[in-house]
Amino acid sequence: MAEQPLFKVTIDNITIDVPAGTTILEAARKIGGEVAPPTMCYYSKLKGSGGKCRTCLVEVSKGSEKDPRPMPKLMASCRTTVMDGMEVKNITSPRVTEARAGVVEFLLLNHPLDCPICDQAGECHLQDLSYEHGKEGTRYEFQKRTFPKVDLGDKIQLHMTRCILCYRCVFTADQLTATREHGILDRGDHAQIATFIQKNLNNDFIGNVIDVCPVGALTDKTFRFKNRVWFTKPVDAHRDCTKCCGEVQLWMRGDEVFRVTARKDEWGEVKESTKGGTGWICNECRFDKKDSKDWVIEGPSEVNRHSVIAQGHYEGLKMPEETISKVMQGRDPKLLMDIHDVSEVNKQNIDLSLLNRPAHSTDFNK
Numbered sequence: 485m486a487e488q489p490l491f492k493v494t495i496d497n498i499t500i501d502v503p504a505g506t507t508i509l510e511a512a513r514k515i516g517g518e519v520a521p522p523t524m525c526y527y528s529k530l531k532g533s534g535g536k537c538r539t540c541l542v543e544v545s546k547g548s549e550k551d552p553r554p555m556p557k558l559m560a561s562c563r564t565t566v567m568d569g570m571e572v573k574n575i576t577s578p579r580v581t582e583a584r585a586g587v588v589e590f591l592l593l594n595h596p597l598d599c600p601i602c603d604q605a606g607e608c609h610l611q612d613l614s615y616e617h618g619k620e621g622t623r624y625e626f627q628k629r630t631f632p633k634v635d636l637g638d639k640i641q642l643h644m645t646r647c648i649l650c651y652r653c654v655f656t657a658d659q660l661t662a663t664r665e666h667g668i669l670d671r672g673d674h675a676q677i678a679t680f681i682q683k684n685l686n687n688d689f690i691g692n693v694i695d696v697c698p699v700g701a702l703t704d705k706t707f708r709f710k711n712r713v714w715f716t717k718p719v720d721a722h723r724d725c726t727k728c729c730g731e732v733q734l735w736m737r738g739d740e741v742f743r744v745t746a747r748k749d750e751w752g753e754v755k756e757s758t759k760g761g762t763g764w765i766c767n768e769c770r771f772d773k774k775d776s777k778d779w780v781i782e783g784p785s786e787v788n789r790h791s792v793i794a795q796g797h798y799e800g801l802k803m804p805e806e807t808i809s810k811v812m813q814g815r816d817p818k819l820l821m822d823i824h825d826v827s828e829v830n831k832q833n834i835d836l837s838l839l840n841r842p843a844h845s846t847d848f849n850k
Contacts, residue, residue: 508561525650534562546571604700708842721779750788
């Protein structure tokens with residue numbers, strides 16, 4: 485079998501050798517950092533993904549050594565393969581900067597300002613994209629498209645109003661599960677993710693659509709409104725599971741496990757499992773194992789993505805010591821009042837992490 489030839493490609497003045505058939509995006513990710521274009525629809529673990537959101541547009545200033553003519557239009561880097569001698573501009577191109585700002589404006593046309601109440605806030609790729617590549621305003625003056633919320637079973641909530649139609653969840657259901665019961669219905673401005681006759685998504689691996697969603701359109705109902713993601717600390721953990729790899733991230737606050745997700749890399753994609761293959765996890769691990777005793781905790785996760793999630797970790801997973809008695813020379817503090825006797829909220833005997841449903845205002849009322 486002949487060896488695969490290596491092509492030399494230059495991206496933002498950085499040259500790298502990659503195998504023939506590599507896309508510009510894959511080559512840029514090998515370089516890493518800001519050289520890699522942002523993506524909202526492409527997902528390396530899902531066949532057929534990419535080519536829909538246009539956030540990864542780049543300028544090809546030189547086609548190849550044999551044909552050095554530049555490509556006249558900006559190209560989607562997730563769909564364009566490299567040629568030997570190709571030269572590409574991403575962050576060094578004013579055309580790309582302007583076009584990407586326009587794409588972000590399009591993505592935000594119908595997207596609601598739900599960040600203060602959205603469970604995806606703090607780890608949302610659209611937040612990162614609009615902050616880094618968007619403009620401060622919009623020219624859109626018409627009413628935004630809206631859809632009613634939909635329950636896709638007892639564990640998954642669909643907010644179609646937030647959806648950017650990246651198709652990731654459709655590819656996930658198609659390639660991970662035995663039956664795909666949802667897809668894109670209608671056309672144009674009416675297009676939406678839906679099941680044809682309001683079926684529940686009931687499959688052992690359907691919870692992975694939550695992990696692949698780049699925005700807050702698909703959320704975990706067992707985590708809704710219980711905590712902000714930057715108040716929780718991600719730790720790597722594993723268990724022996726007969727259905728999946730059992731390698732997960734636990735999102736903890738103190739000793740409470742508020743949610744369980746698959747482990748992700750710096751591009752926001754599910755990591756490869758140490759047992760081989762992609763580290764997708766089953767619904768049992770995701771929704772039913774919310775006790776730290778169910779898991780073997782390995783330690784704090786390394787968060788590669790720039791995010792508020794990376795702002796702090798538990799050090800060695802040890803709770804901080806109480807220092808008041810040391811400061812007061814062994815005497816216990818004298819409590820003037822108990823907040824639970826005075827406050828009209830905060831039931832002392834309620835553990836939100838143990839609720840197998842979204843948190844509600846009635847959970848806090850006295």
